[in-house]
Amino acid sequence: MRKSVKITLFAFAAAATVFATKLAIEVSASAVDSELSSDQTDTISSSCQTLKQNLKTIQRTDSRARSYLGSVYQALLVNYITPLNLSLVKHNRPSTTITRLYSDILDARSDFADKFTSYSQSYEELLNIDCQNNPGVFYDKLESVRTSRATLNSSAKHLRTLFGNFYTATSRLKEDV
Amino acid sequence: MDETTNKKNHNLLFLGLIAVFISLVTTAISVYVYHASGDMYLDRSRPGFLPDEKEIKEELKEDYSFSENDEINDETLETYLTNYKEVLDDLDKTPDPFAEDTLSNESLDI
Numbered sequence: 001m002r003k004s005v006k007i008t009l010f011a012f013a014a015a016a017t018v019f020a021t022k023l024a025i026e027v028s029a030s031a032v033d034s035e036l037s038s039d040q041t042d043t044i045s046s047s048c049q050t051l052k053q054n055l056k057t058i059q060r061t062d063s064r065a066r067s068y069l070g071s072v073y074q075a076l077l078v079n080y081i082t083p084l085n086l087s088l089v090k091h092n093r094p095s096t097t098i099t100r101l102y103s104d105i106l107d108a109r110s111d112f113a114d115k116f117t118s119y120s121q122s123y124e125e126l127l128n129i130d131c132q133n134n135p136g137v138f139y140d141k142l143e144s145v146r147t148s149r150a151t152l153n154s155s156a157k158h159l160r161t162l163f164g165n166f167y168t169a170t171s172r173l174k175e176d177v
Numbered sequence: 178m179d180e181t182t183n184k185k186n187h188n189l190l191f192l193g194l195i196a197v198f199i200s201l202v203t204t205a206i207s208v209y210v211y212h213a214s215g216d217m218y219l220d221r222s223r224p225g226f227l228p229d230e231k232e233i234k235e236e237l238k239e240d241y242s243f244s245e246n247d248e249i250n251d252e253t254l255e256t257y258l259t260n261y262k263e264v265l266d267d268l269d270k271t272p273d274p275f276a277e278d279t280l281s282n283e284s285l286d287i
Contacts (some may be wrong), residue, residue: 007262039286063226065274072268079242080261086245117215122248146280156274174254
């Protein structure tokens with residue numbers, strides 16, 4: 001084999017080894033992050049009922065928050081955003097910013113509703129797991145519910161930002177009138 | 178009891194069974210759709226999810242509504258923005274909805 005080919009193969013093998021080692025370290029680190037210690041496993045098993053009771057209380061609080069946020073979103077859309085958008089079109093004063101925000105808000109609200117449904121279904125599945133006998137399975141599901149909750153949280157924050165942006169856009173419209 | 182009466186009773190029983198079967202199937206479909214569509218999670222009339230008295234008192238006041246027929250001028254937009262701001266303030270009563278910390282190991286004592 002020619003020397004240059006040998007060098008190339010050696011360099012390729014070395015790079016592959018470095019990459020594989022780095023990947024293995026990352027994978028094992030993430031595995032350690034989500035791994036349960038034996039103390040935690042015991043805690044989940046022994047206080048399974050209390051844990052579920054706490055989770056049910058959180059579920060009720062979430063349901064209340066969803067209901068409250070839903071009613072505020074609805075009020076903003078029905079009483080403010082949609083009629084202003086229609087009025088602008090009717091009075092031949094279309095605003096691209098307001099129309100775009102209106103469309104973004106509708107999309108974001110629909111996305112929020114979908115995410116809440118997905119989160120709630122995941123939460124319900126978590127409550128149905130026997131944490132006393134399957135603490136590992138329970139914890140894995142809890143991790144997945146946490147991820148869904150984080151997505152839902154950012155979805156609600158995104159909607160709040162859009163409603164705020166709509167207020168700013170309307171203030172600018174007022175200045176231009 | 179003659180044969181005709183017997184047959185009538187038999188038919189009546191059969192009709193009743195069909196009615197029960199149809200109602201069971203339609204109820205099962207309804208419950209499935211109620212669950213799968215996610216409507217169940219928005220339904221606060223479920224046992225354990227009923228709004229408490231304080232919540233009912235805190236219901237939003239919706240005494241203002243912009244109309245698509247309203248003029249777009251300084252005055253109407255001023256009223257619009259004042260009322261809009263009030264609703265935004267209502268929204269900010271829940272500053273961090275579905276906060277991630279709520280399900281942390283520390284919060285759940287795991």
